[in-house]
Amino acid sequence: MAKKKIKLKPSSDFVGLLTEDGATSSGIDTDSGIIGIKTPNKFTFSVGGDDPHGVFGVVKAGKNLTWTYSLDNDNPEVDALALGQGLSQLYQITIKAKGYKTIKEKVSITIEGRNDAPEITSNEETSVGEGTEAVLILAATDVDFGASLNYSIVDDLDADFFEIVDTANGPELRFKDPSISDDVPYLVKVRATDEFGAFDEQEIAVTVNPADIL
Numbered sequence: 001m002a003k004k005k006i007k008l009k010p011s012s013d014f015v016g017l018l019t020e021d022g023a024t025s026s027g028i029d030t031d032s033g034i035i036g037i038k039t040p041n042k043f044t045f046s047v048g049g050d051d052p053h054g055v056f057g058v059v060k061a062g063k064n065l066t067w068t069y070s071l072d073n074d075n076p077e078v079d080a081l082a083l084g085q086g087l088s089q090l091y092q093i094t095i096k097a098k099g100y101k102t103i104k105e106k107v108s109i110t111i112e113g114r115n116d117a118p119e120i121t122s123n124e125e126t127s128v129g130e131g132t133e134a135v136l137i138l139a140a141t142d143v144d145f146g147a148s149l150n151y152s153i154v155d156d157l158d159a160d161f162f163e164i165v166d167t168a169n170g171p172e173l174r175f176k177d178p179s180i181s182d183d184v185p186y187l188v189k190v191r192a193t194d195e196f197g198a199f200d201e202q203e204i205a206v207t208v209n210p211a212d213i214l
């Protein structure tokens, strides 16, 4: 005798959509869906399958035919997703019932990236000899894949004394006029901006050591 067909409700949800650092501050975001079964009344329900791109989260079968996907926002590959980038994962839902043909359906999870702001990593204080033009090479990190950063001086504090020049070693903070000297540090605020406009700012204290006087 041919096996009968398990009938699913049209409302059955097989699609999950999550955004990097989306809804919660706990580091874990979840999305869930419910599978509805018209017939039969007795069945078993399980979720499995391998993610072909690595493990970014887990999907679990819960009560009442619910699947829940938990996204691991602390996963570096999830963090590295830029705005407009995405990852997808497929899981298999299996529904079995005695006398019925087993159903295997795919649950498709899409993870959308979010832009993370850069973080300036270069020193916030430095000292140079009087007459020196170069102050320091600015550096910043951005966890997003393919990020491009732009460095600028914020129009504040002693901004007028400084400029940023691109060099082979990176963006270099320089004195416009290296002949200046003072007995208090010069303060300059720099900004690293990514391609989506997110930025980090840092105040740098620059001490100028006077040249030896004979």
Ligand SMILES: [Ca+2]
Residues within 6 Å of the ligand: 020, 078, 079, 080, 081, 082, 083, 113, 114, 115, 116, 143, 144
């Ligand atoms: Ca990101």
Ligand SMILES: [Ca+2]
Residues within 6 Å of the ligand: 115, 116, 117, 118, 142, 143, 144, 147, 194, 195, 198
């Ligand atoms: Ca970024």
